[in-house]
Each structure stands twice: as structure tokens, then as C-alpha cells.
Amino acid sequence: MSNFQNSHNISSSTHKISDDFFRKVSESKNSVPPAQGKINFSNVTFIKSATNIKSCPCGSRPEIAVAGRSNVGKSSFINTLFNRNRLAKVSQKPGKTSAINYFDVSGMFYIVDLPGYGFARVSKAQKALWSRMMNGYLNNRNQLKYIIFLLDVRHTPSDDDFVMYEWIKQRNIRFLPVASKCDKIKASEVDSKLNAIRQSFNLKYDSEILLFSSLKKLGVDQVKSKIEGIILND
Numbered sequence: 001m002s003n004f005q006n007s008h009n010i011s012s013s014t015h016k017i018s019d020d021f022f023r024k025v026s027e028s029k030n031s032v033p034p035a036q037g038k039i040n041f042s043n044v045t046f047i048k049s050a051t052n053i054k055s056c057p058c059g060s061r062p063e064i065a066v067a068g069r070s071n072v073g074k075s076s077f078i079n080t081l082f083n084r085n086r087l088a089k090v091s092q093k094p095g096k097t098s099a100i101n102y103f104d105v106s107g108m109f110y111i112v113d114l115p116g117y118g119f120a121r122v123s124k125a126q127k128a129l130w131s132r133m134m135n136g137y138l139n140n141r142n143q144l145k146y147i148i149f150l151l152d153v154r155h156t157p158s159d160d161d162f163v164m165y166e167w168i169k170q171r172n173i174r175f176l177p178v179a180s181k182c183d184k185i186k187a188s189e190v191d192s193k194l195n196a197i198r199q200s201f202n203l204k205y206d207s208e209i210l211l212f213s214s215l216k217k218l219g220v221d222q223v224k225s226k227i228e229g230i231i232l233n234d
């Protein structure tokens with residue numbers, strides 16, 4: 001655990017529009033009720049990095065996994081959610097998270113930082129290893145209750161995103177699509193970008209996609225509210 005270092009390196013040079021303006025857009029798009037403070041999100045601890053399902057924590061504690069392409073902002077999302085700079089490792093280079101990382105939240109559930117998929121610049125052997133690890137985890141981990149599915153708001157979903165989405169549907173697991181890095185688009189682009197994601201996945205025109213920005217700390221309360229709903233109502 002001691003070498004679990006981090007570089008929280010979100011560049012503020014990507015800031016295109018005023019904070020206040022984007023906050024208003026974000027709040028109007030994310031119609032989730034505010035979190036009620038029933039889970040102490042400050043009480044979070046790194047537990048372990050697992051490389052296969054056998055080394056994942058024992059017991060029946062529910063877990064929520066953060067999934068998405070390499071570099072989409074999963075580890076940053078976790079740091080932002082828990083308001084901690086150095087909890088999960090972040091890097092500008094894709095492929096930073098290479099194991100299944102467990103964080104305990106208030107002794108109530110685990111948040112799991114997954115390795116990203118779709119990263120081209122790794123060896124075949126490494127790809128095969130990650131693929132085995134992810135398949136093993138996603139297909140066999142019964143404690144997995146919810147997927148937070150990150151999609152970069154700027155891009156149409158990739159083939160790998162479709163594979164992930166198909167898997168979510170087949171497994172019939174609840175999930176929350178989150179459009180990450182929303183500070184990188186203009187407020188006027190929000191609707192068209194969210195609609196492009198909806199259309200790609202054949203989702204209803206008004207289906208929920210939360211806007212999130214680790215740079216601007218947007219969408220945090222809505223995600224907490226969703227997690228409260230999952231953990232407290234199950």
C-alpha cells in the first residue's frame with residue numbers, strides 16, 4: 001500500500017467557460033435529488049490491488065465498480081468523489097490502472113477502480129492478461145451491484161464501449177452512464193454530445209446520463225445521491 005502513489009494532474013488550461021455558467025448547465029441536466037449525507041464519503045481507505053478474482057476481498061460487502069476506456073477519467077472520478085487527491089493513481093498516459101483496486105467506504109461498500117480498456121499501446125501478452133482479469137471479475141463477482149460507466153463526453157462511444165454496454169445489459173446489472181470531462185466542451189454542446197451518446201447506445205432521448213468533471217468538481221453530489229440509493233435501499 002505504501003507505494004500507492006498518485007499524480008493528480010488535471011490541467012486547468014482546458015477550462016473553456018465560466019465555472020458558474022457550467023454549473024448551471026450541469027445542475028439543470030442532472031435532475032438527481034441531492035445526496036442526504038447518510039453515507040460518510042470522507043471515510044474511505046485503499047484496501048488492496050487484486051489481479052484476479054481470487055485475490056478480491058472475501059465477504060458479502062456490496063461493491064460498485066467504475067468502468068470505462070483507458071484515460072476516460074475513472075481514477076480521477078474516484079479522487080473527486082471522495083475529495084482526495086491521492087487516493088487512486090492518475091496519469092496523463094492511458095493504462096495507469098492495471099489492477100482491480102479496492103477502496104472501502106465507511107465499512108459499508110467497496111468502490112472498485114478498474115483498469116481501462118481499449119488502450120492500444122500495450123503488448124499482446126499484457127492485453128490478454130487484462131482481458132482475463134476483467135472478464136473474470138465482471139462475469140464472476142457476485143458482490144458487484146452497480147457499474148458507474150464513464151464515457152468521455154467529447155467522443156462517440158468506441159467499439160470497446162459497446163462491448164462493455166452489451167455486457168452490462170446481458171448481466172442485467174444496474175448502471176449509471178457518466179459523461180466525463182465535461183469541462184472540455186462548451187455549454188452549448190452539452191445537449192448534442194449527450195444525445196450522441198444516447199443514440200449510439202439506442203437509449204431513450206431522455207434517459208439519464210450524469211455530467212461529471214473532476215476538474216470543476218461537477219456532478220459529485222448527484223453521484224453520491226445515486227450511490228446512497230443503491231447501497232441504502234438494497
Ligand code: GTP
Nearest residue numbers: 010071072073074075076091092095096097116214
Ligand atoms: P486508466 O487508469 O488508464 O484506465 O485511466 P483512467 O480512466 O483512470 O483516467 P485518469 O483518471 O488516470 O485520467 C486520465 C487523464 O485525464 C489525466 O491526465 C487526468 O488528469 C485527466 N482527467 C480526468 N478527469 C478529468 C476531467 O474531468 N477534466 C479534465 N480536463 N481532465 C480530466
Ligand code: MG
Nearest residue numbers: 074075096097
Ligand atoms: Mg485509472
